[in-house]
Amino acid sequence: MASWVLRTFSSREPQVMLTLWRALVQPTLDYCSQLWSPHEKGEIQRLEAVQRSFTRQIQGMRELNYWDRLKELNLFSQQRRRDRYRAIYLWKILEKHTPDPTNSSTLHSQYNKRTGRKCKRRTLPTKAPERIKTLPAASLGHEGPRIFNALPKQIRDKTGCTVDTFKAGLDRYLTSLPDEPPVPGYTDNCRAASNSIPDQVDLLARDAKTGFSGGSP
Template sequence: MTFNEEKFEMLRCGPDCNIKTTTTLHTEGGSHITPTPHVKCLGVYLSADGSFSHHITETVRKARGMAGWVMRTFASREPEVMLTLWKALVQPLLDYCSQLWSPHKKADIQRLEAVQRSFTKHIRGLHDLNYWDRLKILGIYSQQRRRERYRAIYIWKVLEKQVPDPTSLALQAHLNERTGRKCK
């Protein structure tokens, strides 16, 4: 099997800076592979510092771009039309693989929430309402609530052995009649 040398990317992670600076890697053809700060793998940007800030920035940029395209392309601002376009075109960008990259920093959470906040403000009859009232009328969750829900569903799938346990330690659970399922 031959590899396309132009597509090689290298991401260096870990605490040993000496190894990172003194070692070099080369392709089969002898070309030097230079390290990059971010590498895209299966649609998610991984960063050398272990954070997902770059991925969140790119996700917000793409979602804002798609929301802007929807606003420029479609004249109707009726709730049913706008909600259908949101769910079909913008929401998938914000949800993709969110169990992995879900933010913990308040600024990142607010940046993601701002996309939906801005979009719902343009829906007919909802402009003067606050964000939480708009969500209630539309019957949709906040972005943070959606990510929390996806994480809970994923943990449930791990416990039910529907997906492999991604951790090196097996996730353990026991069922108590009074308090429900407890996880270790």
């Protein structure tokens, strides 16, 4: 679809390209991402490569590296979008706006006055082979709560409000969080374990302790 857009439309103006991207390409990448999200770096890179290649064709973007293109175009990486959707979906489950798709009653929250509302994670089978553990480790029931629990207390504790209100607070926070997806050629510049929200939150916490101020490659 991305290739069809580039063949069919001659304009490379940012507004035109981004409109076509959001209308024709992005929905396919987003589809059902709350329930399925790749965890292997190669699969993450394959999905990220679609947006990386497309944004390079936008007027004025060719000379910028991918991380800087995301900032300039005000886009989230594909991995960040999937994490965002999972955080929103978990909040909707906790608020009873949508049923628990795992149908296991494991996705529920616990409240602590100091730490706020946190979602219980699905436990992994300790005695199962590693290849069997991989599937539940990347599932909504296990990885979703990890993403949700990494968010600031004031976002996790939002309750009795609309989904749009929660999204607005979440998006304001995510724009302050480094978005550095693992793409070929950038690996040496990635300081966090991954570009997932929890790992980037941990990185910011470490930087705050050491006074480190990072930058793009």
